[in-house]
Amino acid sequence: MKETLIIAGFGGQGVLSMGKILAYSGVMQDYEVTWMPSYGPEMRGGTANVTVILSDRKISSPIAHEYDTAIILNQQSMEKFEPLVKPGGVLIYDTNGISRHPVRTDISVYAIDATAECAKMGQARLFNTMILGGYLKVRPVVEMENVMVGLKKSLPERAWKMLPQNEEAIRHGGEIIRKIR
Amino acid sequence: MAEKEVKLMKGNEVIAHAAIRYGCDGYFGYPITPQSEVMETLMELKPWETTGMVVLQAESEVSSINMVYGGAATGKRVMTSSSSPGISLMAEGLSYLAGAELPCLVVNCQRGGPGLGTIQPSQGDYFQAVKGGGHGDYHLIVLAPNSVQEMHDHVALGFDLAFKYRNPAMILADGAIGQMMEKVVLAPQRPRRTDEQIKAECRTWATYGKPADRERNIVTSLELQSEKMEVINLRLQAKYKALEENEVRYEALECDDAEYVIVAFGSSARICSATVEMARAEGLKVGLLRPITLYPFPTKQLAELAARGVKGFLSAELNAGQMVEDVRLAVNGKAPVEHYGRQGGMLFTPDEVLAALKDKLIKK
Numbered sequence: 001m002k003e004t005l006i007i008a009g010f011g012g013q014g015v016l017s018m019g020k021i022l023a024y025s026g027v028m029q030d031y032e033v034t035w036m037p038s039y040g041p042e043m044r045g046g047t048a049n050v051t052v053i054l055s056d057r058k059i060s061s062p063i064a065h066e067y068d069t070a071i072i073l074n075q076q077s078m079e080k081f082e083p084l085v086k087p088g089g090v091l092i093y094d095t096n097g098i099s100r101h102p103v104r105t106d107i108s109v110y111a112i113d114a115t116a117e118c119a120k121m122g123q124a125r126l127f128n129t130m131i132l133g134g135y136l137k138v139r140p141v142v143e144m145e146n147v148m149v150g151l152k153k154s155l156p157e158r159a160w161k162m163l164p165q166n167e168e169a170i171r172h173g174g175e176i177i178r179k180i181r
Numbered sequence: 182m183a184e185k186e187v188k189l190m191k192g193n194e195v196i197a198h199a200a201i202r203y204g205c206d207g208y209f210g211y212p213i214t215p216q217s218e219v220m221e222t223l224m225e226l227k228p229w230e231t232t233g234m235v236v237l238q239a240e241s242e243v244s245s246i247n248m249v250y251g252g253a254a255t256g257k258r259v260m261t262s263s264s265s266p267g268i269s270l271m272a273e274g275l276s277y278l279a280g281a282e283l284p285c286l287v288v289n290c291q292r293g294g295p296g297l298g299t300i301q302p303s304q305g306d307y308f309q310a311v312k313g314g315g316h317g318d319y320h321l322i323v324l325a326p327n328s329v330q331e332m333h334d335h336v337a338l339g340f341d342l343a344f345k346y347r348n349p350a351m352i353l354a355d356g357a358i359g360q361m362m363e364k365v366v367l368a369p370q371r372p373r374r375t376d377e378q379i380k381a382e383c384r385t386w387a388t389y390g391k392p393a394d395r396e397r398n399i400v401t402s403l404e405l406q407s408e409k410m411e412v413i414n415l416r417l418q419a420k421y422k423a424l425e426e427n428e429v430r431y432e433a434l435e436c437d438d439a440e441y442v443i444v445a446f447g448s449s450a451r452i453c454s455a456t457v458e459m460a461r462a463e464g465l466k467v468g469l470l471r472p473i474t475l476y477p478f479p480t481k482q483l484a485e486l487a488a489r490g491v492k493g494f495l496s497a498e499l500n501a502g503q504m505v506e507d508v509r510l511a512v513n514g515k516a517p518v519e520h521y522g523r524q525g526g527m528l529f530t531p532d533e534v535l536a537a538l539k540d541k542l543i544k545k
Contacts, residue, residue, distance in 0.1 A: 024189055034363050036361045039356070061456075062452075063357075063451075063529075
């Protein structure tokens with residue numbers, strides 16, 4: 001098993017922490033894991049992305065030139081990363097703010113309206129775990145019980161009171177993701 | 182403790198954990214991206230409450246390296262960390278530490294330069310780390326970790342070598358290794374050395390107070406009599422020769438039957454290990470020689486590969502071509518040696534390195 005994933009969007013969407021939850025979940029499942037962020041001024045309002053690799057073997061390069069899966073959360077990232085999904089790979093995107101939808105026909109495309117759903121629930125902070133839930137529905141690379149442990153481990157103790165809502169958001173994300181093609 | 186402690190951590194965070202667990206006595210630093218998590222993690226862990234390790238934010242990098250000088254002069258295991266521009270500010274101190282033969286650990290989590298440059302990863306400080314940086318004929322012991330686990334392991338290795346040879350050691354990492362998270366197994370906590378141990382081990386040089394039964398220890402790099410200064414220099418050179426003979430560390434990946442060898446260190450070596458996988462999948466006999474010690478450099482190992490008939494070497498570095506000079510010296514004209522690099526904080530990808538290898542060496 002090897003999953004090379006890019007999560008890309010705006011700073012503040014929880015891109016890096018979504019990757020972190022997945023990385024911790026991978027550790028719980030005894031996978032080798034790398035989490036390689038973009039860092040620095042990109043975090044403040046501009047684009048933010050993180051490459052997460054989960055593998056049952058030693059991971060050579062933490063930097064990839066193509067991805068099994070891309071989770072795309074803004075238009076800039078769509079331009080940059082849609083072409084870098086491996087043929088036969090998966091692209092997941094939030095439709096909010098996307099002016100040019102994915103065009104490739106040699107990959108599986110899924111949409112998740114997590115921004116809209118979180119706005120309806122008045123819970124913007126659950127955005128990234130909802131997206132993660134959608135991803136895990138499509139790509140069940142880690143067991144759900146390990147995800148829940150990974151979620152707890154990646155959050156500081158003061159945020160543990162939010163665990164039940166986040167767990168629910170992960171489940172709900174799995175329900176609302178839909179296949180485009 | 183039966184269960185191994187497996188954690189998920191950033192390279193910078195693990196430096197802090199490893200230092201405490203090694204029994205480090207003091208850290209003196211000044212924040213700079215992309216290495217600020219080193220001191221941030223130390224401040225969170227509060228080792229002064231557990232092991233008694235001192236953690237101090239100095240007013241500048243010039244101060245922190247001179248605090249390291251002071252701590253090291255007493256035989257304590259002390260360290261600092263910074264990123265490229267901060268290391269430049271420490272250059273004078275590094276030369277003084279080498280001249281006074283003081284053991285210490287310095288971590289450089291490199292970013293792109295020159296000048297303030299960028300905060301993204303780079304390997305543009307190879308010359309500075311390996312060839313000097315400060316003035317005079319001296320060397321640092323330079324280690325190049327390629328994973329978060331090696332960031333951890335090189336803290337102990339760096340201190341051990343520094344004390345074995347009474348010479349400053351540097352971990353030459355970069356923003357990619359510092360910011361990346363991977364699994365790491367942490368070493369068990371070791372006690373800090375007691376004053377008695379320090380007195381026994383560092384009796385001939387450290388300044389812990391003069392006992393009646395030995396002469397004064399004077400820590401200095403100054404000697405105005407040229408005859409004596411030359412003797413000091415010769416002693417340093419003998420030490421460097423011993424380092425070159427005994428302490429070269431490297432990793433050879435698929436080099437046994439390789440027709441072409443990529444030479445890369447640190448984060449680039451990780452990327453190039455995937456290049457080797459891709460090349461082998463295409464039936465190309467490509468290997469990777471990864472120096473773990475950049476000083477002392479695996480000159481002999483490269484010379485042996487060249488003598489064995491390797492058709493070409495590609496030095497892949499995140500700079501404009503620095504280590505390639507040492508590769509050329511080692512290969513000594515027996516095979517073509519080319520460089521491939523990205524600069525200014527840009528990383529190359531495994532396929533880009535493979536394309537460069539084909540373009541510069543294999544197709545010729």
